[in-house]
Amino acid sequence: MIYLKSKEEIELMRQSGRLVALILSQLNKIITPGVTTLELDQWTEDFIRRHGATPAFKGYRGYPSTICASVNHQVVHTIPSREKLKEGDIISIDVGVKLNGYCGDAAATFPVGIVSSAAIRLMEVTQHCLYKGIEQALAGNRIGDISYAVQAMAEANGFSVVREYTGHGIGRNMHEEPQVPHFGLPHTGPRLREGMVLAIEPMVNSGAYQVEVLSDGWTVITKDRSLSAQFEHTVAITAEGPDILSKL
Ligand code: MF3
Ligand code: CO
Numbered sequence: 001m002i003y004l005k006s007k008e009e010i011e012l013m014r015q016s017g018r019l020v021a022l023i024l025s026q027l028n029k030i031i032t033p034g035v036t037t038l039e040l041d042q043w044t045e046d047f048i049r050r051h052g053a054t055p056a057f058k059g060y061r062g063y064p065s066t067i068c069a070s071v072n073h074q075v076v077h078t079i080p081s082r083e084k085l086k087e088g089d090i091i092s093i094d095v096g097v098k099l100n101g102y103c104g105d106a107a108a109t110f111p112v113g114i115v116s117s118a119a120i121r122l123m124e125v126t127q128h129c130l131y132k133g134i135e136q137a138l139a140g141n142r143i144g145d146i147s148y149a150v151q152a153m154a155e156a157n158g159f160s161v162v163r164e165y166t167g168h169g170i171g172r173n174m175h176e177e178p179q180v181p182h183f184g185l186p187h188t189g190p191r192l193r194e195g196m197v198l199a200i201e202p203m204v205n206s207g208a209y210q211v212e213v214l215s216d217g218w219t220v221i222t223k224d225r226s227l228s229a230q231f232e233h234t235v236a237i238t239a240e241g242p243d244i245l246s247k248l
Contacts, residue, residue: 002169002177004195009102010236010243013171013197016104017234017245019051019097024108025248033087033113037069040093041080048097056096056103056174063218068094068107075203075211075220075228076165087113090123092230094201096174103174105199106246107232118206119227125157126204126229133182133202137235137242139194147184150202154182160209162228165220167200170234192237197245201232 005013023044030040045066048055055066063077070078070092071085085091094107109123132153136145146167154161167180178190182202205211207226214221222228236243 003171005197012100013102014245016099016102020095020104020106021247023095028110031110035085036082037080038082041065041067053097053099056098073222073225077218077220079218085112088115090119103170105234107230109229122206122227123229127231129153129202130231133200134235134242137237139237141192143189144184145186147181148186151183154204159204162203170197170199196237199234203230
């Protein structure tokens with residue numbers, strides 16, 4: 001069942017989206033060599049609670065933390081730890097909140113200090129993939145139009161898109177229907193309608209698309225240990241076009 005949101009609900013979701021955007025912009029300033037991902041997690045949880053919201057990931061299927069903090073060849077769902085970030089790393093931070101009953105979800109990959117030009121290109125292309133997908137978030141299109149646009153941009157740049165994890169509808173629940181794969185064929189899948197709100201969140205690998213899950217049951221890494229990046233926005237489909245809710 002796909003829940004369509006009213007204009008009022010979309011305005012509430014914009015508050016949740018603004019909060020996750022604010023968190024990512026603040027984390028960008030704190031991320032530096034020597035900081036631990038646990039410190040980033042604790043800062044984020046305090047910040048969310050000070051804003052009268054709750055962390056949406058914490059406790060979700062037993063996930064223990066507020067953010068996912070995936071470094072280098074870690075793809076997604078990496079539990080924050082006492083490991084220090086090092087110059088040259090890239091770190092993907094994913095954060096979800098619930099505010100006034102509605103969820104916001106966003107992610108971005110950041111450089112730690114000075115990073116390789118290959119890493120910069122991967123981050124730029126991945127963000128570009130997200131925006132190509134968002135451009136297709138139009139009433140009348142289908143989910144596959146988003147999927148295809150993301151995949152085409154990644155592969156045209158020699159990268160690959162992770163297949164096991166998808167974007168999703170979002171609203172009162174963090175994960176709602178429909179699923180939003182980041183690969184696929186145009187003109188396929190559920191029809192997009194005004195009032196749908198989607199979290200689009202491509203994970204792009206510099207090598208092959210295959211991934212594996214570590215024995216902690218959460219951490220997803222690239223099978224070939226190549227670098228991975230992720231960008232995510234919460235986006236509403238409106239009569240005026242795609243409306244990015246997770247921005248400042
Ligand atoms: N943005 C991710 C997702 O939509 C984050 C989920 S992390 C989890 O799946 F811990 F909550 F599972
Ligand atoms: Co998400």
